Amino acid sequence: MARTKLVVGNWKMYGVGSDIAEIEAIAASAKKFPQVETGLCVPATLIERAVRAVPGFPIGAQDVHFAEKGAHTGCVATAMLVDAGATMAIVGHSERRDAQRETDDEVRQKASAALDAGLLTILCVGESLTVREAGDAVPNVERQLDSSLPRGIDVSKLALAYEPIWAIGTGRTATAADIGEMHSALRRRLRAAYGDAGDEIRILYGGSVKPMNAAEIFSVKDVDGALVGGASLKAADFVPIIEAAALKA
Numbered sequence: 041m042a043r044t045k046l047v048v049g050n051w052k053m054y055g056v057g058s059d060i061a062e063i064e065a066i067a068a069s070a071k072k073f074p075q076v077e078t079g080l081c082v083p084a085t086l087i088e089r090a091v092r093a094v095p096g097f098p099i100g101a102q103d104v105h106f107a108e109k110g111a112h113t114g115c116v117a118t119a120m121l122v123d124a125g126a127t128m129a130i131v132g133h134s135e136r137r138d139a140q141r142e143t144d145d146e147v148r149q150k151a152s153a154a155l156d157a158g159l160l161t162i163l164c165v166g167e168s169l170t171v172r173e174a175g176d177a178v179p180n181v182e183r184q185l186d187s188s189l190p191r192g193i194d195v196s197k198l199a200l201a202y203e204p205i206w207a208i209g210t211g212r213t214a215t216a217a218d219i220g221e222m223h224s225a226l227r228r229r230l231r232a233a234y235g236d237a238g239d240e241i242r243i244l245y246g247g248s249v250k251p252m253n254a255a256e257i258f259s260v261k262d263v264d265g266a267l268v269g270g271a272s273l274k275a276a277d278f279v280p281i282i283e284a285a286a287l288k289a
């Protein structure tokens with residue numbers, strides 16, 4: 041089945057007001073590729089300004105709290121993100137699973153909360169280098185997915201991102217064969233979890249996606265787009281990646 045390619049930038053902890061011009065440049069160029077869905081997940085402090093600067097271009101958050109509200113110092117609820125104009129959110133990024141010790145169970149609750157709020161929700165999974173080198177990557181990520189997937193909820197706005205931890209910010213990417221093997225395993229798990237609806241969920245690849253390797257990555261079966269870190273900070277890098285996805289759309 042044909043799934044619309046989705047290319048999302050994750051700005052991580054980069055970006056202040058003076059970077060809005062870059063967001064405007066990205067949004068203006070993205071319009072030239074209407075066959076690709078795009079968006080930027082920016083720091084929470086920039087969401088509202090970005091939404092005002094590029095109306096209609098999807099702006100998202102990099103994390104959500106699963107509770108509606110409450111005594112959670114420093115956290116942001118999904119309703120607050122929606123109120124700020126966000127239309128998407130990343131949950132379960134490996135940097136949060138690692139530094140904030142987020143568990144699969146928390147990630148599952150975050151994914152449910154984000155979907156409930158109507159956000160396009162990008163749930164991240166991926167293995168460490170130790171696991172990859174031990175030859176356990178596929179079963180390990182399958183287990184992580186099974187326990188992170190939200191249940192009993194409309195998943196039409198769910199997307200997955202497979203991000204091997206050792207490929208993030210390192211300039212190393214998984215081989216096309218490894219990406220293909222993982223994405224088809226994840227597709228099978230999605231079908232097992234959600235039936236036909238599982239076929240419509242996009243599976244993005246993330247980890248050192250650059251203009252130079254994007255075309256090869258987008259050629260892999262079951263790769264429905266990318267979650268891009270460093271190369272999403274500048275229009276000059278990010279737009280060619282969107283263009284590569286458009287050529288495979």
Ligand SMILES: O=C(CO)COP(=O)(O)O
Nearest residue numbers: 050208209247248269270
């Ligand atoms: O973590 C990532 C996106 O969420 C990938 O980051 P890089 O593209 O910088 O490797």
